[in-house]
Amino acid sequence: MTRFLRTLSALLIVAVVAASGAACRKESEALYADPLINVFTERARDEGLTREQTDGKRLFARYCATCHGDAGQGDGQNAYNLDPEPPDFSESLKLHQPSYWRRIIEGGSAAVGRSPQCPPWGRMLASSDLDALVGYLQVLTNPSAR
Numbered sequence: 001m002t003r004f005l006r007t008l009s010a011l012l013i014v015a016v017v018a019a020s021g022a023a024c025r026k027e028s029e030a031l032y033a034d035p036l037i038n039v040f041t042e043r044a045r046d047e048g049l050t051r052e053q054t055d056g057k058r059l060f061a062r063y064c065a066t067c068h069g070d071a072g073q074g075d076g077q078n079a080y081n082l083d084p085e086p087p088d089f090s091e092s093l094k095l096h097q098p099s100y101w102r103r104i105i106e107g108g109s110a111a112v113g114r115s116p117q118c119p120p121w122g123r124m125l126a127s128s129d130l131d132a133l134v135g136y137l138q139v140l141t142n143p144s145a146r
């Protein structure tokens with residue numbers, strides 16, 4: 001009887017270890033299987049962007065392009081719905097310093113006394129994400145910053 005119990009518990013341990021091993025493998029596969037990130041990374045590498053600028057580009061496509069447009073020209077699908085509409089970055093960004101853009105990204109356009117139409121991202125995104133976005137805006141305004 002004792003022998004039977006010992007064998008049974010040994011089998012159970014083997015089963016639990018095997019199952020948790022399988023679970024770990026699945027999780028790490030999922031982490032590296034985001035095709036969107038792969039596409040972005042490849043394209044950005046082709047364009048000669050740095051790692052930070054690549055991150056910024058990915059974040060911009062996810063959170064900002066809906067209003068600002070893919071290339072920041074103020075032509076996102078939600079732009080018509082806003083008053084004022086998002087400006088064309090290729091013209092507007094050079095009027096201010098990157099520290100001013102960062103204040104807007106972190107606290108929203110209201111944080112610099114403008115409309116509340118550009119939402120604040122400081123509570124949702126990490127500080128390094130905000131830096132990456134500023135890095136990508138620099139690419140949009142000045143292609144030689146690549």
Ligand code: HEC
Pocket residue numbers: 059060063064065066067068078082083084085086087089092093094096101102104105109114115116117118119121133
């Ligand atoms: C809901 C729409 C919307 C989203 C989403 C949005 N913005 Fe804006 N953004 C605006 C509007 C509208 C303005 C102009 C606000 C004003 O002038 O009062 C603006 C202005 C700005 C400006 C100032 C530009 C300039 O040169 O004057 C920056 C920088 C900016 N947004 C960055 C971002 C970034 C980065 C993101 C994504 C993390 C983002 N915005 C997401 C609507 C949006």
